[in-house]
Amino acid sequence: MNLADAILGDPETLALIDGDAQIRAMLQVEVALATAQARLGMIPDDAARAIAAAAQGLIPDPDEMRKGTASAGIAAQPVVNALKSACPDHAGHVHFGATSQDIVDSALVLALREALTLLAARLQAVTDTLDRRADDFADQAIPARTRFQNAMPTTLGAKIAVWRAPLVRDSERLEELRPRLLVLSLHGAAGTSAAFGENGPALRKALADNLGLTAPDLPWHATRDTMVELGNWLALVTGSLGKMGADLILMGQSGIGEVMAGAGGASSTMPQKANPVAAEALVSIARLNAGAIGTLHQAMIHAQERDGSALAIEWAVLPDMLVRTGAALRLAQDLVETLRPNADLIEASFATDRGMMMAEAAGFALAREMPRKDALALVARALRAVAEGAAATLPDALDDIAPRDGGWSAFLTPDHTWGEAAAMARSGADKGNAPTT
Numbered sequence: 473m474n475l476a477d478a479i480l481g482d483p484e485t486l487a488l489i490d491g492d493a494q495i496r497a498m499l500q501v502e503v504a505l506a507t508a509q510a511r512l513g514m515i516p517d518d519a520a521r522a523i524a525a526a527a528q529g530l531i532p533d534p535d536e537m538r539k540g541t542a543s544a545g546i547a548a549q550p551v552v553n554a555l556k557s558a559c560p561d562h563a564g565h566v567h568f569g570a571t572s573q574d575i576v577d578s579a580l581v582l583a584l585r586e587a588l589t590l591l592a593a594r595l596q597a598v599t600d601t602l603d604r605r606a607d608d609f610a611d612q613a614i615p616a617r618t619r620f621q622n623a624m625p626t627t628l629g630a631k632i633a634v635w636r637a638p639l640v641r642d643s644e645r646l647e648e649l650r651p652r653l654l655v656l657s658l659h660g661a662a663g664t665s666a667a668f669g670e671n672g673p674a675l676r677k678a679l680a681d682n683l684g685l686t687a688p689d690l691p692w693h694a695t696r697d698t699m700v701e702l703g704n705w706l707a708l709v710t711g712s713l714g715k716m717g718a719d720l721i722l723m724g725q726s727g728i729g730e731v732m733a734g735a736g737g738a739s740s741t742m743p744q745k746a747n748p749v750a751a752e753a754l755v756s757i758a759r760l761n762a763g764a765i766g767t768l769h770q771a772m773i774h775a776q777e778r779d780g781s782a783l784a785i786e787w788a789v790l791p792d793m794l795v796r797t798g799a800a801l802r803l804a805q806d807l808v809e810t811l812r813p814n815a816d817l818i819e820a821s822f823a824t825d826r827g828m829m830m831a832e833a834a835g836f837a838l839a840r841e842m843p844r845k846d847a848l849a850l851v852a853r854a855l856r857a858v859a860e861g862a863a864a865t866l867p868d869a870l871d872d873i874a875p876r877d878g879g880w881s882a883f884l885t886p887d888h889t890w891g892e893a894a895a896m897a898r899s900g901a902d903k904g905n906a907p908t909t
Contacts, residue, residue, distance in 0.1 A: 479753045480760070485798030488587045489791050495537065497579035498551045499527040501683065502567060505658075508678035509568055512671050519565035526558035545780050548572035548579075569660060569667035573693045573778060577657035581685060584702065585654055587794050588646065594801035595643055595709065601808045602636035605629075610897035612813050613886035614730055615821050615829060617722075622829045625822075625886035628731065628813055629897025631719065638712040645705055652698045655688050656680040662777050663691035694774040699786055703768040706793045707761040713800045714758020717751040720807060724748055730818045733811040750803045757800045764789050822886065826858055827866035833889040834870060834880070850874050 474481075487493065503524045510520035532554040540550025549572050556563035567575070610629035615622050658676050659665050665672035673687075680687035692698070723731040734750040768789045774782040822829075831851050838847035854869035863869035867880035876883070887894075 479749065480757060480796055480799055482795050482798035482802055485587060485590060485795045488590065489583045489794055491534070491537070493583050493586075494547060494579060495532060495551055497582040498548055498575050499530060499555065500582060501575050501578045501679075502552065502555055503527045504679055504682035505570060506565065506568070508675055508682055509565075509671075511678060512674055514668075514671055514675070515565040515568055516562075519562040522559045522562045523555065523566055527555055530554060530558050544572070546572045546576060546783075548575040551575070570658060571661045571693075573783075574657045574659065577693070578679075578683065578685070581654055581656070582683060584794075585684075587798075588650070588653075591709075591794075591797055591801060592643065592646055594798070594805065595639060595646075598713075598801055598804050598808060599636055599639045599643065601805060602632055602639070605808055605811055606632040606636060606897045609813060610894045611887070612815070612818070613822070613890065614723075614813070614818050615825065620722075622821075622825050624829045624832055625890040625893075627890055627893040627897055630890075630893035632808075632811075633897045633899075635712070635716040635719070639709070642705065642709050642712065645708070649698075649701055649705060651686065653702055654685050655692065655698070656683065656685040657688075657692060659691035659693070663693055691777075693778050694776065694782075696771045696774060696782070696786060699790060700765075700768055700772055703765045703790060703793055706797045707758075707765040710754075710758045710761045710797050710800045713804045714755045716804065716807075717748075717754025717758070720751040720811075721748050721755070724751075728817070728821065729814055730821060731811065731813050733807040735810075750807050753803055754800055754807075757796045761793050761796055764793050768793070826864065827884055828855060828858060830866060830884040830889050831855060834866065834884060837876075837883065838874060 506515060506520040506523040509515045510517045532551060536554070537547070537550045540553060541547045544550065552567045552572070552575070556566045559566065606629040608629070609632065610627055612628040613625050614628045614631065616624055616626035616631075656676060656679060658679055659672075660667045668675050676687040720731065720733050722728070724733070734748065767785060771782045771786040771789070834854070835844075835847050835851045838850055841847075850870075850873055854863070854866055854873050857863040857869040857872070858866055863872065865881075867884045870876075870880040870884075
């Protein structure tokens with residue numbers, strides 16, 4: 473047991489891809505294979521019925537599964553042996569013509585279909601909640617910061633809309649990926665379908681129909697690009713959520729405290745602290761998946777028709793990436809739902825800045841009346857006056873240097889200088905930075 477799984481793990485996702493789920497999926501493939509072969513006259517009907525009945529109540533011994541996998545180097549063999557033992561009179565028709573990799577890969581695809589349904593639903597929930605929160609805080613002014621420095625005003629809603637945009641694209645990417653990923657594997661020992669004779673194409677079509685998958689023309693035992701593409705997608709999702717987590721950590725840190733989210737974790741010795749545990753976990757998961765995708769790419773270096781060393785990399789890396797993504801989406805949902813601005817501390821941030829983050833707006837306003845170079849020189853002079861204590865705020869300094877009707881204080885306010893931020897927050901439901909036409 474890894475205690476960190478309480479933070480970085482997700483039981484619901486794990487249950488869809490763990491050992492028990494793999495065994496159920498492999499048995500499902502074997503039953504569907506036997507059913508399709510009986511329909512094509514490749515095995516007797518009573519054999520297919522017996523295989524289905526045996527599989528229905530079969531609960532293989534976990535120790536035997538582990539020992540068999542260690543011996544064979546692949547999980548399908550001990551499952552097949554258990555199924556043969558459960559219907560001894562028809563053992564010769566179990567797994568007829570298939571190779572272990574066919575069963576493992578087809579079962580993997582079935583498990584991934586269930587896992588991705590869960591992840592897609594969570595992703596949509598996070599996206600919808602972000603959309604709602606962006607609208608809630610469309611007009612909540614907050615400092616924008618570039619390279620950890622105050623830049624200019626924006627709104628909290630605009631920041632949330634930026635978090636949401638890549639997640640919308642990730643949903644689109646997943647729909648594009650599904651047809652490439654949800655593909656049956658059934659080409660036999662060396663990928664030639666020799667054991668199926670002339671029935672190969674018809675058998676693949678029948679089995680794919682039984683399982684709700686697509687039948688491929690070529691084997692993919694040794695071409696793992698779609699599994700790596702899935703890993704890339706998982707890393708994209710967690711990377712986007714990691715960016716949100718990093719922003720929440722920075723906005724909630726001591727001395728800023730402008731935005732809080734989640735309950736916070738207690739320190740064992742410093743009772744004043746509320747550690748941003750969930751936001752930190754989003755960053756950790758993003759970095760773990762970013763590292764894992766590099767390792768998963770190694771599984772593409774797959775020698776000849778099948779390479780156990782490449783397959784083992786995929787088996788070790790991809791499940792953890794899936795579980796971590798489930799965890800990240802679960803944590804993100806809670807953070808977004810509980811996100812709340814601290815208006816007093818946001819106001820304090822603006823007050824401490826003394827109007828200097830409105831310098832760009834002042835420069836553009838002055839440039840309407842004089843050459844841009846001269847306008848920037850005036851703003852630079854006003855900023856020096858604030859820095860040296862000769863003026864309390866940038867508007868005060870500009871009132872002395874370049875007076876304007878109504879005064880600079882009325883003009884240099886967040887809502888006059890945040891540009892399209894509020895509008896972007898309200899248009900967040902538009903499609904994640906889709907180009908305008």
